[in-house]
Every structure is written in structure tokens, then in C-alpha cells.
Amino acid sequence: MDIMTYCIAVSLKDGLVLTSDSRTNAGIDNVSIYGKMHAFETAPDRKIVVLSAGNLATTQAVIDQVKRDRKDHVETNLDSVRYLSEAAEYIGKISVEKQRRYLDAGGQNSFNPTATFILAGQIRNDTHAAYLIYPEGNFITTSTQTPYLQIGENKYGKPVLDRFLRIDTPLQEAGRCCLISMDSTMRSNASVGAPVELLIYHTDSFILDEYYCFQEDNEYLIKLRRMWHEKLKEVFIGLPHFSTQEARPLPNS
Amino acid sequence: MDIMTYCIAVSLKDGLVLTSDSRTNAGIDNVSIYGKMHAFETAPDRKIVVLSAGNLATTQAVIDQVKRDRKDHVETNLDSVRYLSEAAEYIGKISVEKQRRYLDAGGQNSFNPTATFILAGQIRNDTHAAYLIYPEGNFITTSTQTPYLQIGENKYGKPVLDRFLRIDTPLQEAGRCCLISMDSTMRSNASVGAPVELLIYHTDSFILDEYYCFQEDNEYLIKLRRMWHEKLKEVFIGLPHFSTQEARPLPNS
Numbered sequence: 484m485d486i487m488t489y490c491i492a493v494s495l496k497d498g499l500v501l502t503s504d505s506r507t508n509a510g511i512d513n514v515s516i517y518g519k520m521h522a523f524e525t526a527p528d529r530k531i532v533v534l535s536a537g538n539l540a541t542t543q544a545v546i547d548q549v550k551r552d553r554k555d556h557v558e559t560n561l562d563s564v565r566y567l568s569e570a571a572e573y574i575g576k577i578s579v580e581k582q583r584r585y586l587d588a589g590g591q592n593s594f595n596p597t598a599t600f601i602l603a604g605q606i607r608n609d610t611h612a613a614y615l616i617y618p619e620g621n622f623i624t625t626s627t628q629t630p631y632l633q634i635g636e637n638k639y640g641k642p643v644l645d646r647f648l649r650i651d652t653p654l655q656e657a658g659r660c661c662l663i664s665m666d667s668t669m670r671s672n673a674s675v676g677a678p679v680e681l682l683i684y685h686t687d688s689f690i691l692d693e694y695y696c697f698q699e700d701n702e703y704l705i706k707l708r709r710m711w712h713e714k715l716k717e718v719f720i721g722l723p724h725f726s727t728q729e730a731r732p733l734p735n736s
Numbered sequence: 737m738d739i740m741t742y743c744i745a746v747s748l749k750d751g752l753v754l755t756s757d758s759r760t761n762a763g764i765d766n767v768s769i770y771g772k773m774h775a776f777e778t779a780p781d782r783k784i785v786v787l788s789a790g791n792l793a794t795t796q797a798v799i800d801q802v803k804r805d806r807k808d809h810v811e812t813n814l815d816s817v818r819y820l821s822e823a824a825e826y827i828g829k830i831s832v833e834k835q836r837r838y839l840d841a842g843g844q845n846s847f848n849p850t851a852t853f854i855l856a857g858q859i860r861n862d863t864h865a866a867y868l869i870y871p872e873g874n875f876i877t878t879s880t881q882t883p884y885l886q887i888g889e890n891k892y893g894k895p896v897l898d899r900f901l902r903i904d905t906p907l908q909e910a911g912r913c914c915l916i917s918m919d920s921t922m923r924s925n926a927s928v929g930a931p932v933e934l935l936i937y938h939t940d941s942f943i944l945d946e947y948y949c950f951q952e953d954n955e956y957l958i959k960l961r962r963m964w965h966e967k968l969k970e971v972f973i974g975l976p977h978f979s980t981q982e983a984r985p986l987p988n989s
Contacts, residue, residue, distance in 0.1 A: 638891030694986035733947035736774035
């Protein structure tokens, strides 16, 4: 799978923080902007959001199927599932079906229809949660020690999440942490790009009204990344030096 | 290739900074300590250091062959090459031969003999330089804009190199930058570990006497990583908040 996306889901005591970039490419000469954060119309007792990475045709086919299943009152759909993990299983099943269909069609050897999803939300009295759904349809959730999930280009932005996210981190603070993680990733991988979408969900609220879409030239985002960079540089310059007195010759191998 | 190493070579105006971890594994249940920084005995008009990542049998076979070629006065050896790029070509050729020999032997399907090297040093009046040698034997060098090369687990530690390394960064400062980059990598990937080796080479000096080997419990290393973490946390806490007044509802897909 071409790595060309970066999405994070953080599941904390107070609720959820979801972040995604918006760059999609079919080769380096075909770059487009597609949102990867999908909210669904559902019964009022639930809120479900999906983040997607991987083959765009597959992710669009999955999102579309999920919407149609609900409209067609198919037995399993986003309104009929009783648990969030059931919703993850349901989306995993659709994802596998869609990938398989287009693989079976033959075509180029290098064709890769795989897709990875994060599903997050809350159903009724259950606590909010987030699931990472692999291309094989299986899935994992967060833990108290590791309260986040990532899909796509995950490595550049991981150290900052490991450093600052704790299960009791306030949602605003976690949001800033995700924006910093996204910034590190966009600096190091040109195929991850703005606008950056950010959603904050307060547990038991059952509303998705704290959504932000930061464009590339967003004043706040520019200020945040400049300040982070400058302050980091200050810290770096102030680090203790290693003593050259401990130096010795490098022995030959 | 299992990613189980992290090495950096920085080539700056004033000289070279080389850094490597020392963990090697053959499966997660078989972890050992092996230095990955190799200096060679050569004629006094040159200094050549090699960093290695990948299959341990291959890297040891390559290092050994290089030493034997010089002792046996083989036509191409580290003393006969006139340019550092010629040395990179020579090591690339040996690496391909060693990999091929053990691949041809048959064996397990999952067997992966590939290895990647960084070669750095200086020969006579040429400026110092560093080369990354791929398993295929081809190689690349640094540029003014990207004055560093990495092998192994490169992503966690890349953002900090991108932020702080410039072609005119002093060597000590670059050394601290590499130690921070190594720290981020060791935090996120358990298969990269101490001791951390660091070599500073001042251009035209033709001596390798500024070498450090930091053990896991090294006082300076502990102080450096604690200070970096605490100061980063302070900066993070002081970052500007995004205004919730800009929040809006997330539209359905």
C-alpha cells in the first residue's frame, strides 16, 4: 500500500479526538484533496465516525455501502448494531468484500486495493471507543497505556504521541498533540497534506459539533507550527554538551 | 529485512558525525549486542568508517572480506581506491556477492540476507563525504540541503534531523542532534538499543580520536533524554490553544 495518509484516533477519559490529513495520490503526478473523516447519519442514540486510509476506490465503496445498507434496512447496518465492536466487524466485512471483488477482476500486478479504517464513536450507554480495522477485516482497540490508534504514515508522528498522551489528558490538549504529530508527518512526507480535519467528541454528548478544518494557510496552524519549531530549537540549543574529555580513539574492527 | 538497527551519518562543513545503536536480533527472543561502527586499518592518507544494518552474517562477511582484501593486496582494496565513491562501489560489490552466495544456498523462504551500509571518511585532498550503499550495491551521498543519511529504523528519528541539521551546524551540536534522534527511535522501537556509539571526525584531521560509547546507564545520556523530555513537555503545555469559536458541526458523508 502506498502510504499517503495520516489519521489518528485518541480515546481518552473525557472522550475522543480524531485527526486526519486530506491528501490522496494515485502516483506522485496525480495528487488530490479528499477528506478522510466520514460521519454517518444514524439513530440519535449513537455517533459513529470513520477515518480511512489506502485505496481510494475501496474506501469510497465501503463508505457508500455503509450508507446504502442503512437506507435499504439491511439486517446489519450502523443503526442495528448494538456495540461499537459490532460496527467494526461489520465494516471490516464490507472492506474485505470490496477488496476481493476488484482483486478478482484481474488487472495490473501492482494493483493494491487494500484499505485500513479507524472507527470511533459511542453507542447508547457503552463508553466511547475507537477501533483500527485492518485490510483483513480484523481489528484492535486502544488501551489505557496506549490511548491512540494511527493509520497510514504513522512513524514520524508517533514519538510525540508517546511522549504527551495519557489517558487523562484533556481533549483540547490531546487535539494540540495530534496537530503537532500531523505537523511532524507533513514535514517529512510530502504525500501527507492539508487541510487537516480535527474532531473532538465529549463522551455522552452524542453531538459532533466540535469539528475544525484547518487549511494550509490557517493562521492558528501556522502559529502553532512556528512556535513549536522555534521553542524546540531553543530547547535543543540549551541541551547539555557531552564532555570531550570522555572521548577516546575508535578501535579498528 | 527486519528493522533492528538505527545508524546516522551527518556530513557537514566541518566534518562528519556518525552514530549507531548496538542491538541485533534474530527474532524477538534472540537479542544481542553488536557494534555497527567499523573502522579499518588503512594507509595514513585516508580514514574510512563503515556503519552496517541488516543481516548480521552478511555484514560480518563484508567487513571480513574488506580486511582480507587489504591484507592479500587484492587489486581493489581500501588502500588502493583513490576516491571515497570508489570505496562505496567496492563495498557495494562485495555486499551483493555475499548476499547472492547465501541466497543461492537455498534454505528457508523467509531468509533475507540483505544488508545496507553507510561508508564515511576522507581520502587525501578530497573533502570528507558519506555514502549510503543499498543492498543492490548502488549508493547515494548527502546534499547541502539534506546533509545526513540514515539506515535501519529511520522514520521515528527523522523529524528532529530535518528540524535542526544545517550544513554549517557545529559538529558537537550535530552530535547532540543525533543522540536526540536516537532517543526518539529507542523510545518507539524496542529493537533499537544502547550502547550508542558516536564518532566525530574533523575534516582534514585524518584521526579518529573523538569516539564515544554511551552505555544505557550513561549519566550524560540519561540527563540529555530527561531534559529533552521535560523541556519538550513545557513547550507543549505552553502552546497556543485553538479557539473553540471556530468549531462547527461535522457534516455527514
